[in-house]
Amino acid sequence: MSTKHDQRLAELLPSYALGVLDGEDLRTVDDHLAAGCATCDQELLALSGTVEAMAGSIEPVAPSDMVRARTLQSIEKTAVSKASAGPEALEPSSDSSGEPTGGPAAGLAAGWRAAIAAGLILLAWSGWSVIDLRREVNRLAADREGLRQELAAVRTDLTATRTELARTLLASRIVSAPRSRSVLLAGLEAAPESSARTYVDPGSSRAVFYASNLRPLAADETYQLWFIADGTPVSAGTFAVDSDGSASVLVEDVATFESLEAWAVTIEPAGGVPQPTGDMVLLGSVA
Amino acid sequence: MARVVARDSRAFTELFDEHAPVVLGMLVKMLRRRETAEEVLQETFLQAWNHAGKFDARRASPRGWLILMARSRAIDRLRSSRARADREERKAREDKAVMAEREPGADVSLLARERDLRLAKALDTLPDEQRTCIRLAFLDGLTHTELAERLDQPLGTVKSRISLGMKKLRLVLQ
Numbered sequence: 460m461s462t463k464h465d466q467r468l469a470e471l472l473p474s475y476a477l478g479v480l481d482g483e484d485l486r487t488v489d490d491h492l493a494a495g496c497a498t499c500d501q502e503l504l505a506l507s508g509t510v511e512a513m514a515g516s517i518e519p520v521a522p523s524d525m526v527r528a529r530t531l532q533s534i535e536k537t538a539v540s541k542a543s544a545g546p547e548a549l550e551p552s553s554d555s556s557g558e559p560t561g562g563p564a565a566g567l568a569a570g571w572r573a574a575i576a577a578g579l580i581l582l583a584w585s586g587w588s589v590i591d592l593r594r595e596v597n598r599l600a601a602d603r604e605g606l607r608q609e610l611a612a613v614r615t616d617l618t619a620t621r622t623e624l625a626r627t628l629l630a631s632r633i634v635s636a637p638r639s640r641s642v643l644l645a646g647l648e649a650a651p652e653s654s655a656r657t658y659v660d661p662g663s664s665r666a667v668f669y670a671s672n673l674r675p676l677a678a679d680e681t682y683q684l685w686f687i688a689d690g691t692p693v694s695a696g697t698f699a700v701d702s703d704g705s706a707s708v709l710v711e712d713v714a715t716f717e718s719l720e721a722w723a724v725t726i727e728p729a730g731g732v733p734q735p736t737g738d739m740v741l742l743g744s745v746a
Numbered sequence: 747m748a749r750v751v752a753r754d755s756r757a758f759t760e761l762f763d764e765h766a767p768v769v770l771g772m773l774v775k776m777l778r779r780r781e782t783a784e785e786v787l788q789e790t791f792l793q794a795w796n797h798a799g800k801f802d803a804r805r806a807s808p809r810g811w812l813i814l815m816a817r818s819r820a821i822d823r824l825r826s827s828r829a830r831a832d833r834e835e836r837k838a839r840e841d842k843a844v845m846a847e848r849e850p851g852a853d854v855s856l857l858a859r860e861r862d863l864r865l866a867k868a869l870d871t872l873p874d875e876q877r878t879c880i881r882l883a884f885l886d887g888l889t890h891t892e893l894a895e896r897l898d899q900p901l902g903t904v905k906s907r908i909s910l911g912m913k914k915l916r917l918v919l920q
Contacts, residue, residue: 507810
């Protein structure tokens with residue numbers, strides 16, 4: 460669609476480009492341009508360039524970070540291809556036709572304006588980056604604290620695992636020692652379902668005790684293991700049972716096998732006692 | 747602009763970062779208040795995003811298109827502002843005084859304080875009557891009708907002064 464060029468209307472184009480045309484003149488020019496006039500389009504392009512150069516001759520003002528962020532955020536909801544406003548925004552745009560073109564003076568001015576604009580953009584972006592960096596630093600600090608606590612927990616677990624491993628290895632050596640002997644402990648009336656076995660290594664004077672099916676005790680009670688040597692009960696340590704009623708005790712400085720007469724377990728006050736006072740739940744005689 | 751039309755927010759960010767400082771500089775000059783200018787800047791870029799399909803490269807560059815939209819909104823603001831009446835009255839008195847007692851380079855000294863030497867120098871190359879029309883239209887957003895009333899000149903005279911003045915400015919600024 461096109462229409463015949465009208466020179467009378469062309470005289471109104473400078474005001475149209477400035478945006479100050481009003482009333483009937485504005486409607487007439489709008490209609491004329493909508494009808495399609497290549498000559499007026501060309502004239503308008505040149506005049507738009509002049510208005511652009513006038514605006515470009517005013518000192519630029521960088522938008523505040525808040526206005527920039529608010530504007531860019533407001534369009535994100537309707538964006539198809541999304542990207543954050545970061546350093547890539549500093550990359551030269553292929554759409555640079557907005558700069559006035561012409562002689563060397565215009566080119567030089569455009570260069571200065573581009574440099575100033577780039578500086579302002581860099582300044583605005585730097586401020587934005589500082590905010591982003593601050594958030595990132597806070598996030599990393601929180602992550603570091605979380606990792607520190609996790610590492611401490613792992614170290615505690617590792618220490619416990621090492622201790623348990625050393626204990627298991629020691630027990631294994633006692634059980635597998637060439638001269639190791641075992642003593643079976645049977646459940647007495649107070650704990651008829653329970654049973655236990657003690658392995659004694661005369662070579663290292665150590666013993667390991669395993670029990671099963673013992674009931675959990677109240678907080679103010681404890682199981683206490685005894686060996687009886689030469690008619691005297693000697694404490695071999697106190698212990699608690701797992702959720703499944705099993706327990707194990709490593710015993711150092713066990714009396715010589717020849718003097719051992721029996722192993723026994725009693726229920727005593729928490730912390731244990733020097734001599735047995737409570738109910739005996741397990742008893743095994745050395746054959 | 748094609749990428750903006752395709753709803754590419756990265757392209758829009760580039761558009762904003764490249765042109766917003768120049769558009770805002772003009773708006774601050776027109777509206778005098780930075781807060782109002784930033785509101786209009788935001789409205790302008792949202793309009794550009796929502797109506798990017800209306801951009802016509804045959805009639806304007808992207809920056810020229812943005813400037814036209816920003817000017818239109820700024821002029822609307824100026825018209826609807828109640829303070830506008832007082833400002834126009836004051837400006838009318840100033841303009842009459844300037845027209846009556848004009849000294850060479852007065853616009854340069856006025857605008858030099860605001861560090862807008864290039865535009866001031868370009869305007870200063872115009873005859874007084876053209877410079878006054880262009881300045882009032884470009885910086886104050888006065889329409890043809892308002893200019894005619896303000897300057898007490900026939901509408902045709904105002905149209906002619908703006909047309910001639912813009913043609914000369916095109917040569918000076920290019």
